[in-house]
Amino acid sequence: MREAGPEKRFDGRVAVVTGAGRGLGRAYALLLGARGAKVVVNDIGGGIPGGDADAGVAGGVAAEIRDAGGEAISNTDSVASPEGGRAIIDTALDTYGRIDILIHNAGNVRYAPLTEMTYEDFDSVLDVHLRGAFHMVRAAFPVMREAGYGRVVLTSSIGGLYGNRNVANYAVAKAGVIGLSNVVALEGAEHGVKSNVIVPAAVTRLADGLDTSKYPPMEPELVAPAVGWLAHESCTISGEMLVALAGRMARAYIAETPGVYRPQWSIEDVGEQIDDIRDTADSWLLPVVPSAHSDHIGRSFAMAMGGQ
Template structure:
């Protein structure tokens, strides 16, 4: 294998970088030349408490390996904390080129029993936390004419899972945020993509993983590394990384059925054809998936002679 991709001269921020996947991302980027802000307040899995040692330990490991890193122990759960994370990159390394939002907490409960506090706390870190770091970093990247954003979704965000309504809602919302950043950043060489990772880390506590194939964070980190690299040729996409499988996820639609008017009963009568995805339709986010979706629907109406251009 030849020389892998390099990040010399680049500044990266990794939230949740003190453990698990985030630690793997931070150490990979640093090992390949990036200057890294390792952000992690070091709380427990449910977000309680703080432990500054997590981020500082990763920084020490990076330094001992000859790399450059600085710790940030602010919480992304508040706007002030998110801005402080980005300010750490500016203050220590003079800019920001790469933003990987990986920080997360878990608070499980059945939907019928989930408390409002647990719902809000998880959204604060995963979804609002993404905005709290993207918002101050994005204009800087656009002004500089360069940026790579990688936000973290989840299988739970795409397909749901039991007892994680808060987590699933937050992770689905991250996809929408990334898509907007991809669209608005396209003219400025700022890409935004989503990683949908799965690895045996602290978040797998309580799950029997004895029969799992190898699925450590090191199988996910190279995908994030590519999405963070200047050679990354895609934006507005979602990448799966699980147990050595790397794949793309996308929103697809069935071609659908056109009628000039509908009754409720007719929707039921046409349900099989409405749901028929034998020939799926996909609208890439960039350059204009939003507009392409509307134009596709309008075209069906025009073909039926109902709308005249």
Template sequence: MASPSSLNFDGRVAVVTGGGRGLGREYAVLLAARGAKVVVNDVGGTLTGEGTDVGPAQQVVNEIRSAGGEAVASTDSVATAEGGRAIVDAALEHFGRIDVLVHNAGNVRRAPLTEMSYEDFDAVLDVHLRGAFHVVRPAFPVMTTAGYGRVVLTSSIGGLYGNHGVANYAAAKAGIIGLTNVVALEGAAHGVTCNAIIPGAVTRMAEGLDTSAYPPMEPGLVAPMVGWLAHQSCTVTGELFVAIAGRMARAFVAETPGVYRPSWSVEDVAEVIDAIRDDTVPLVFPPVPNGHTDHIRYSFGASAASDL
């Protein structure tokens, strides 16, 4: 089933969580069409995360096999450590390796902050954020030992900018950014990259939203970016990539140069707050190779420069 394209996945094994519908289905089918053996993981539950059904994952597997590819279905849940381990084990048991991990599984439980229950907050973090850790944790040592791996986690514009009624979802997706950075840092010496996709597509997660004025936003417009991030030729790591309505871009964290003083009062802050907030010359400290250290070095440098 391998594509004649030079960017193929012959000999590679990929795991796609949430692969039974929407974006995940597009990722799984694309990877398989380009030669990857795919574990299609999906519990087949409702949008809010209840229930199980092998149907969605098996349907994608059947589609891949009908086109000449290789795939197996997994209905284990990313919401538990045991489920995450079982998903990774499915790749190792059926195909003997894991080269690509795409964590796409998700659920939605909307409520205003004043009404959101603790149960709904945890239920969303369990799938999106803890779910990412539950599959990364068992896959990562296998990849580092092999000296190769491509990890793609899923953040959101909700994680970057927030949105009404989704405190749980926004917190989880912001957490994904931090996890992405650490996986990228710790994988860098072992041939393992990790990046995050920030997708925008009309899937069942858009249920209840008025999408009538949206431009074309099918999942197929997002999948090529995930395919590239999952490919051997992709050497960037620790980065965030937006794919929405045909637009692809890179998102990143930036700082203002700021203001240094050897001592501060509340009044001092008030006096120069405009300079502190001035973002006309932003600073970017890429997580890899040394964003954490570069940030500290720059900040400490302001103090050292004042002593000259």
């Protein structure tokens, strides 16, 4: 095991954490506050499906940080509207004069199979997870870019990577967040702004009703260090995804098989060569930053022009 280096601190940094009143968000806020960050603790205090409101949820976490000697203020605006996103960032700017770290963790869940999911349930989840991420980024990114520094951490899920039953709304939202983070990483690269995605799992109130007695330890505190590192000035990556589940940390990534080039294709050709098309040997891993988009096109063009 490597020897631990100096403690990574956030003195002088201002962090906004959405959905920070409970579970994962609370763990993130407490960790950053304990390491010196000034924290805006955002949470409307709603139920799992959304709605409701309890200002005491965010206020309690902010008080915990202050009681431990840190600095924090609570905010109960909703991420689900542009006005709410702006108000949350304005709380940081008006109170502390800057915004260095944005962690978008707020979420809701509305379960239903595809045949029964209502448009209201679909939109409600996208409003918080995906549109909420955009509302937060849209308000924070220009300030970070002008300052020449920023750390953005958006939240996806294994549901966004792999899907799951009865959560089409959640899966769509969590997949969309990955694309948003990649754009922030690309547009922020020359301005000192890094953006990454956390893919977390922990036993929180979302696990109510499940038998977790045979689960390994899965406290939110096992996820928080990954988010803390992504939020720190020493973070060396951008446009990537880190998985944190039950003490396991890993990188999730998108890759392409080299594929097969032919000057012309028929349906029958695809069927005959599907195994070669899908062969993952020598897969391409194209880093988002600096140039995955153009690398993808360039490599494909090179195969076509080389007749390979």
